[in-house]
Amino acid sequence: MKNIIIIVAAALLSAGCGKNTPQTAEQTETPVNEARVRLNAEQLKNAGIFTGRAEHRKMASTLKVNGVIDVPPQNMISVSFPLGGYLKSTQLLPGMPVRKGQPIAVLEDQQFIQLQQDYLMGKTRLQYLEAELQRQQELNAGKAGSDKALQQAQADYTAQKIQVKALGEKMLLIGLNPQTLTEDNLSRSVRVLSPIDGFVSAVNVNIGKYVNPTDVLFELVNPRDLHLNLTVFEKDMPALRIGQRVLAYTNDRPGQAHPAQVSLISRNVNEMRAVEVHCHFDRHDSALLPGMYMNATIEIVDQNALAVPESAVVRWENRHFVFVQKAPDDFELTEVDTGAGSDGYIQILPKGDVNLDSAIVVLGNAYALLMKMKNTAEE
Numbered sequence: 001m002k003n004i005i006i007i008v009a010a011a012l013l014s015a016g017c018g019k020n021t022p023q024t025a026e027q028t029e030t031p032v033n034e035a036r037v038r039l040n041a042e043q044l045k046n047a048g049i050f051t052g053r054a055e056h057r058k059m060a061s062t063l064k065v066n067g068v069i070d071v072p073p074q075n076m077i078s079v080s081f082p083l084g085g086y087l088k089s090t091q092l093l094p095g096m097p098v099r100k101g102q103p104i105a106v107l108e109d110q111q112f113i114q115l116q117q118d119y120l121m122g123k124t125r126l127q128y129l130e131a132e133l134q135r136q137q138e139l140n141a142g143k144a145g146s147d148k149a150l151q152q153a154q155a156d157y158t159a160q161k162i163q164v165k166a167l168g169e170k171m172l173l174i175g176l177n178p179q180t181l182t183e184d185n186l187s188r189s190v191r192v193l194s195p196i197d198g199f200v201s202a203v204n205v206n207i208g209k210y211v212n213p214t215d216v217l218f219e220l221v222n223p224r225d226l227h228l229n230l231t232v233f234e235k236d237m238p239a240l241r242i243g244q245r246v247l248a249y250t251n252d253r254p255g256q257a258h259p260a261q262v263s264l265i266s267r268n269v270n271e272m273r274a275v276e277v278h279c280h281f282d283r284h285d286s287a288l289l290p291g292m293y294m295n296a297t298i299e300i301v302d303q304n305a306l307a308v309p310e311s312a313v314v315r316w317e318n319r320h321f322v323f324v325q326k327a328p329d330d331f332e333l334t335e336v337d338t339g340a341g342s343d344g345y346i347q348i349l350p351k352g353d354v355n356l357d358s359a360i361v362v363l364g365n366a367y368a369l370l371m372k373m374k375n376t377a378e379e
Helices: 003-026 042-048 110-141 147-173 234-239 366-378
Strands: 036-038 050-053 054-071 076-079 085-089 103-106 189-193 198-203 218-221 227-232 245-250 259-263 274-281 293-309 315-316 320-327 330-343 345-350 360-362
Touching: 042 366, 054 274, 054 345, 110 147, 147 198, 198 315, 227 234, 227 245, 227 259, 227 293, 234 274, 245 366, 259 293, 293 330, 293 360, 315 366, 320 366, 330 366, 360 366
Parallel strands: none
Antiparallel strands: 036 330, 050 360, 054 227, 054 293, 076 218, 085 103, 103 189, 198 218, 227 274, 245 259, 245 293, 259 274, 293 345, 315 320, 320 330, 320 360, 330 345
């Protein structure tokens, strides 16, 4: 019985000691904050770190988009003929270059002859009516003619002058010069001239076909004012501004940049929740053609970005951090998001409740603190 009491007492004593041992260890252990690092004066000097406040700077980021090369409506010309006629000849094929004023087709029709005939006959009658008006004016001045005859002569002359002027304008409309027309150079054919420098995009007629005034004979394109039509999603619209710089790249030459700038931002959102952004190229490149696909980056400028030197931001475990100074020798690792970078500075965005505007942060050699912190944690 005595032996049993001794064994129970020993067990109770052992249990009591085991219960008190962890509590004593917990009371004597000093907590360690793995996100903090301390340096003495000599370590601070050797590390070469320096501190300061983040500053608000003008930072630029880029928005990646894509689009196609387009031609503004004023540079796409549909060539038709005001009076119609039969196509006598043309040498045009799609893709051929043309110059302004170059003959691109010849049309012929009997109405061209009739128009010239009417003009010459009207011009001859105008000369007669002009002489008759002068004769009536002289008679009326000498009281030998009536006022009615003078008025009739004046009306006939004015009406004929209007008719001759209208016929002359019709001739100019189809490319005939009324000033050089005589009874000896009447022509049954008329040349169609190119109105622009550019190239042929479509030929809609063939030789011998009769074309009406509403028919489009050829379609021409002036490539010197090409613009880039980019597609930008709705969520990125607030960052767009007129005049922003753009760098565009073709698929066949991805290393050659074509600089441009934003000239127009559409105010309509399409079914894809995107808007069209029109950009003008800085210089003409004959290798760029309408309909060509391009990738582009739009430069977006943030006028009030909180930024620090790149040496202030450290990367650890795929996250970005800065060191915030809590005391002259005490620094705390603080996670941030990063944004645009330029001129050796990088934008930082706070995560959580940290006020980075007023905080003192390590601006240089921050990686020295990170190495010290990791070494301390390993010890």
